[in-house]
Amino acid sequence: MVLDKMIIIRWRAAVIALSVMLFSALSHAQEQDALPSYTATGPHIQVSLLANKTALVPGTEVLLGVLFEPEQDWHTYWRNPGDSGEAPTISWQTDAPLAFGDIQWPLPTAIEVAHLVNYGYEGANLLMVPVSIPDDLATTDALQISADISWLVCKEDCIPGWATLVIDIPVSPNGADTPQAGLFEQTKMLLPSEELKSGLFEITENNLVFEVSQLSGQQWTLYPFRSDVIQHAASQQVLSMDDSVQLVIPRSDYFYDQPERLDWLISDGTRGYYVEGHLSSGAAGISASAATDTSLWLFVLMAFAGGLILNLMPCVLPILSIKGMAVQATSQKLSHKLAYLFGVLACFNAFALLIIALQQGGQQIGWGFHMQEPIVVVLLAFLFTFIALILLDAIAVSSRFAGVGNSLVSGESAMSNFSTGALAVIVASPCTAPFMAAALGVAFVSEPPVTLLLFNALALGFALPLTLLFTWSRAISWLPKPGAWMERFKHFLAFPMFATVAWLCWVFAGQMGSQLQFVLLIMLILFCMFIWLLGHATKPVVKVLVSIGLIFSMVFPLWLSVSPNVQGLKGQGASEQSSDYVDFNPQQLATLRNNDEIVVVNMTADWCITCKVNEQVALSSNDVKQALTQENVTYMVGDWTNKNAEIFEYLTQYERAGVPLYVVYAGNKSKQVLPQILTTNTVIDAITKAKQELNHVN
Amino acid sequence: MSIKQFFAALALGVSLSVSASIKVDAPAPDFTLMNTQGEAVSLSDYQGKYVVLEWTNHECPYVVKHYNSDNMQGLQRKYAEQDVVWLSIISSAQGKQGYVTAEQADELTASRNAAPKHVLFDTSGEVGKKYSAKTTPHMYIIDPAGQLRYAGGIDSIKSANPADIPKAENFVDVGLSALLAGNDIEKKLTPPYGCSIKYQS
Numbered sequence: 087m088v089l090d091k092m093i094i095i096r097w098r099a100a101v102i103a104l105s106v107m108l109f110s111a112l113s114h115a116q117e118q119d120a121l122p123s124y125t126a127t128g129p130h131i132q133v134s135l136l137a138n139k140t141a142l143v144p145g146t147e148v149l150l151g152v153l154f155e156p157e158q159d160w161h162t163y164w165r166n167p168g169d170s171g172e173a174p175t176i177s178w179q180t181d182a183p184l185a186f187g188d189i190q191w192p193l194p195t196a197i198e199v200a201h202l203v204n205y206g207y208e209g210a211n212l213l214m215v216p217v218s219i220p221d222d223l224a225t226t227d228a229l230q231i232s233a234d235i236s237w238l239v240c241k242e243d244c245i246p247g248w249a250t251l252v253i254d255i256p257v258s259p260n261g262a263d264t265p266q267a268g269l270f271e272q273t274k275m276l277l278p279s280e281e282l283k284s285g286l287f288e289i290t291e292n293n294l295v296f297e298v299s300q301l302s303g304q305q306w307t308l309y310p311f312r313s314d315v316i317q318h319a320a321s322q323q324v325l326s327m328d329d330s331v332q333l334v335i336p337r338s339d340y341f342y343d344q345p346e347r348l349d350w351l352i353s354d355g356t357r358g359y360y361v362e363g364h365l366s367s368g369a370a371g372i373s374a375s376a377a378t379d380t381s382l383w384l385f386v387l388m389a390f391a392g393g394l395i396l397n398l399m400p401c402v403l404p405i406l407s408i409k410g411m412a413v414q415a416t417s418q419k420l421s422h423k424l425a426y427l428f429g430v431l432a433c434f435n436a437f438a439l440l441i442i443a444l445q446q447g448g449q450q451i452g453w454g455f456h457m458q459e460p461i462v463v464v465l466l467a468f469l470f471t472f473i474a475l476i477l478l479d480a481i482a483v484s485s486r487f488a489g490v491g492n493s494l495v496s497g498e499s500a501m502s503n504f505s506t507g508a509l510a511v512i513v514a515s516p517c518t519a520p521f522m523a524a525a526l527g528v529a530f531v532s533e534p535p536v537t538l539l540l541f542n543a544l545a546l547g548f549a550l551p552l553t554l555l556f557t558w559s560r561a562i563s564w565l566p567k568p569g570a571w572m573e574r575f576k577h578f579l580a581f582p583m584f585a586t587v588a589w590l591c592w593v594f595a596g597q598m599g600s601q602l603q604f605v606l607l608i609m610l611i612l613f614c615m616f617i618w619l620l621g622h623a624t625k626p627v628v629k630v631l632v633s634i635g636l637i638f639s640m641v642f643p644l645w646l647s648v649s650p651n652v653q654g655l656k657g658q659g660a661s662e663q664s665s666d667y668v669d670f671n672p673q674q675l676a677t678l679r680n681n682d683e684i685v686v687v688n689m690t691a692d693w694c695i696t697c698k699v700n701e702q703v704a705l706s707s708n709d710v711k712q713a714l715t716q717e718n719v720t721y722m723v724g725d726w727t728n729k730n731a732e733i734f735e736y737l738t739q740y741e742r743a744g745v746p747l748y749v750v751y752a753g754n755k756s757k758q759v760l761p762q763i764l765t766t767n768t769v770i771d772a773i774t775k776a777k778q779e780l781n782h783v784n
Numbered sequence: 785m786s787i788k789q790f791f792a793a794l795a796l797g798v799s800l801s802v803s804a805s806i807k808v809d810a811p812a813p814d815f816t817l818m819n820t821q822g823e824a825v826s827l828s829d830y831q832g833k834y835v836v837l838e839w840t841n842h843e844c845p846y847v848v849k850h851y852n853s854d855n856m857q858g859l860q861r862k863y864a865e866q867d868v869v870w871l872s873i874i875s876s877a878q879g880k881q882g883y884v885t886a887e888q889a890d891e892l893t894a895s896r897n898a899a900p901k902h903v904l905f906d907t908s909g910e911v912g913k914k915y916s917a918k919t920t921p922h923m924y925i926i927d928p929a930g931q932l933r934y935a936g937g938i939d940s941i942k943s944a945n946p947a948d949i950p951k952a953e954n955f956v957d958v959g960l961s962a963l964l965a966g967n968d969i970e971k972k973l974t975p976p977y978g979c980s981i982k983y984q985s
Contacts (some may be wrong), residue, residue, distance in 0.1 A: 106802065115829065168979060169918045169919070170918060170919045170977070170978060170979055170980035171979075171980070172943060172944065172977065174940060199980045200981075200982070200983040200985060201913075201983065201985065202980045202981075204919055204980070236943070236945065237943070238845075240979075242881065242882045242980075242982060243843065243844075243982075244845060244846075245845060245978070246944035246945070246980045248846045248945070265850055313975050313977075314973075314974075314975035336977070338936070339916055339973065340935075340936060340973045340974065340975045340976075342972075344971055490801075683838065
């Protein structure tokens with residue numbers, strides 16, 4: 087304390103002496119030299135306050151900087167100092183309305199101290215701070231800016247220091263570079279890139295797995311902003327694949343919260359990028375506790391707004407438009423008018439209850455989870471095609487189908503209103519609207535009452551526009567006048583429906599492969615043709631035959647999407663089938679184990695970064711490949727990218743809620759569950775051990 | 785998925801970290817070290833009592849912060865009265881900052897009006913590494929059953945400035961009060977701050 091007071095006093099005296107000297111002696115022409123660097127000296131370090139311009143020019147930005155010049159072998163710290171140490175701080179004071187930015191930290195280095203690691207700077211280091219000068223700042227000869235600075239300088243021992251440094255700088259329309267401007271320019275080269283990268287992270291038992299996209303190479307080191315995230319002294323395993331870099335780093339003992347967001351710097355010593363990292367895997371990342379009392383109402387509001395906007399989505403709007411245009415100001419019973427609302431509420435609550443039931447069963451699901459089932463995708467494709475045909479008036483009015491269709495979308499009875507509500511929810515289910523995602527994210531990880539609350543808010547928002555039309559006669563007067571345009575508009579609305587069908591077919595291709603997608607497309611066309619035929623058939627025999635054809639066209643793709651026999655066909659589609667492994671199959675696993683075979687089971691998913699890292703590091707190395715292709719070894723891979731009941735059941739056996747999971751079986755003699763982060767040796771040792779166990783018995 | 789497990793772990797309030805690292809709500813590793821009288825002192829001697837471990841180095845500015853302000857000694861005296869055993873451990877290697885002889889250690893205790901039950905010497909750094917002690921100060925609380933209940937910093941403001949002490953939340957004080965009142969500790973793990981421990985290697 088005495089020391090730093092002395093520094094300040096000595097320093098204030100120096101400033102005053104210098105200022106007096108300067109302002110009395112120096113002429114305007116010598117202004118460039120008129121800006122001395124103000125310096126404080128502490129043990130083992132000199133600290134100076136610098137600027138890159140001789141004057142503050144209104145409407146521009148100036149860089150102020152604090153230059154730390156420690157003695158040789160002494161260092162100062164980065165924003166996260168690592169295992170020990172402390173980052174410098176700067177706080178600014180001035181009378182003028184200047185906007186001081188954040189410290190621009192140059193790329194740090196990892197400094198080893200015994201078995202610990204610090205992040206910081208050896209040698210001189212300039213911390214720059216951008217300062218915005220308002221347009222209307224009055225010119226003056228000397229504006230005083232002072233900085234309260236604290237630092238810690240260390241070799242092995244550490245010495246903290248504090249100083250208040252003052253700089254007097256004119257405000258003037260003209261400013262030139264100071265002699266230190268070159269130092270500022272050099273320091274800019276040491277800053278991380280302005281390009282902000284996005285990243286993902288996953289948390290495993292002992293490690294954190296980070297992924298940074300649009301980056302390649304293996305020379306990267308990760309520097310987290312928080313000091314309690316990784317073990318700073320641990321070696322970082324770096325992998326480069328495709329267009330991304332993955333790092334596996336042991337977790338800090340002090341990392342125990344569940345952040346949604348972690349930011350870090352990734353640097354190779356000469357280049358660096360700031361990375362905004364998010365917890366991997368969608369809705370599951372939103373913690374249930376996020377929905378606190380206050381924020382819960384916000385999410386309810388968002389769900390309501392999302393429901394309202396959902397009306398405008400291309401899959402929903404056509405159906406509701408038809409209904410809306412058909413509304414007449416008739417005096418119906420209230421229950422009749424509210425039937426649509428009840429339909430929407432019933433369907434949303436059915437959805438919510440289904441989701442709660444599935445979650446109680448331990449499944450992680452999100453909005454549109456049913457889209458993981460190809461059979462649902464097929465059903466929706468037919469439903470949307472059917473609606474589009476109704477909109478185009480392609481279904482003969484006399485046919486029974488048209489009757490069904492009309493009552494669904496344009497009838498006037500309470501039952502029809504109810505079913506329009508239910509249908510609207512079903513067609514809305516593949517869509518999401520703005521605001522919905524966040525609210526549903528919370529709904530999916532919350533307690534059942536909160537899930538129900540949010541779903542009902544969504545339902546009310548969704549049902550509001552049409553319910554208003556039904557119940558409030560004045561609202562009808564807002565509608566455009568009926569006329570011939572309505573017919574044309576109705577026909578036009580068929581096209582958004584067809585667009586939705588195209589998207590569903592694309593989803594189906596991703597699930598089942600392009601060959602089966604072709605089959606589905608042909609069946610959709612046949613379906614249209616049979617519907618058209620049905621309208622023109624007069625003889626009963628023909629009608630029966632056409633109806634059979636119609637049913638076949640629908641049932642065949644449905645059967646395909648659930649039949650296990652099409653697995654082979656499927657493989658030729660979306661994913662390349664390698665001969666090195668077999669797809670996971672519990673019966674086959676049991677058989678192999680009964681035959682005293684060694685089985686290596688790998689449960690993986692496309693969205694699991696940890697799985698990809700393991701496949702790259704351990705499972706695709708030549709040694710492991712060789713071990714896996716030995717005579718009595720079977721490598722079995724389960725893909726959990728899409729929902730799969732058999733894999734789910736298997737994971738549950740091992741008390742896992744998700745992937746990765748690796749198990750090595752030695753027949754029925756033993757099983758070893760491998761850690762979530764694999765190395766080549768872990769896998770080979772496990773296989774060798776399994777072999778020995780089998781040999782002992784034989 | 786690892787995230788689910790993580791939620792589960794969080795619900796249990798258990799850290800999942802393993803290997804050569806410390807675990808809260810798990811048995812604290814036992815040790816035997818010499819005190820300033822040359823007597824062997826073991827953690828297991830104090831089974832049945834709350835024990836505080838304080839890693840220290842009297843020359844470290846962060847330790848100085850808490851001793852010149854009487855913050856650390858205040859805690860030692862306050863909890864000595866409540867039968868809590870306070871052990872100050874020095875892991876500085878011979879020739880490094882903070883290394884003291886037994887006489888110097890006793891002198892420091894007397895001159896600073898400190899009240900640890902014992903000052904213990906861990907010149908080899910073995911015990912420090914067993915506890916993953918990184919900084920001075922670095923604090924641990926062990927319960928009467930020998931379970932580690934707290935590990936981390938002395939308080940919530942990471943600075944060497946004594947003016948920050950009244951503004952900071954003292955994790956050891958809050959933690960011990962909670963335990964003695966029969967409650968659980970809310971913050972079981974906080975990142976420690978200070979000088980690196982001057983280990984031999």
